[in-house]
Amino acid sequence: MPGALPEPILDGAASRLARPMERQQVAFDRESGFMRLQLAGDLRVEDLESAFVELLAHVDFRAGMPVLWDLRAGTVAGLSAGDLRRFRLFVSARKMDRGAGRTAVVVANLIDYGLARMFELMAESLPTKLAVFREIDPAETWLLANRDI
Secondary structure (H helix, E strand, O other): OOOOOOOOOOOOOOOOOOOOOOOEEEEEEOOOOEEEEEEEEEOOHHHHHHHHHHHHHOOOOOOOOOEEEEEEEEEOOOOOHHHHHHHHHHHHOOHHHHOOOEEEEEOOOHHHHHHHHHHHHHOOOOOOEEEEEOOHHHHHHHHHOOOOO
């Protein structure tokens, strides 16, 4: 059941948004050199947009760096194809700020995996290379392989 985040943020960065800290966290993983977003609960497109804005504003973020979206404590099952298109347009409008780095999305179940894969296909024209995973270790390995930055 979606709820609390699976593991603590590594640098303890505080959320600058009005969301409860336990529902959305963005931090720099100093050991691995990538940004980590952790979202929990029943996620709406506004939650994804909010997390993306927080990512871009994070003091440690640099355009093109690898990013891990850890959605294992949340679900995107309530999102429609229209919501995914909206988020794709939102990201596309900020593609220069995001840069061309790798983005890994980790989900916990098959429904979320299917929706995330749908977004992956929609996002093929973006400069960011996106991949969806069901487990965290392969996602982290993929992010760090053939570093784009």
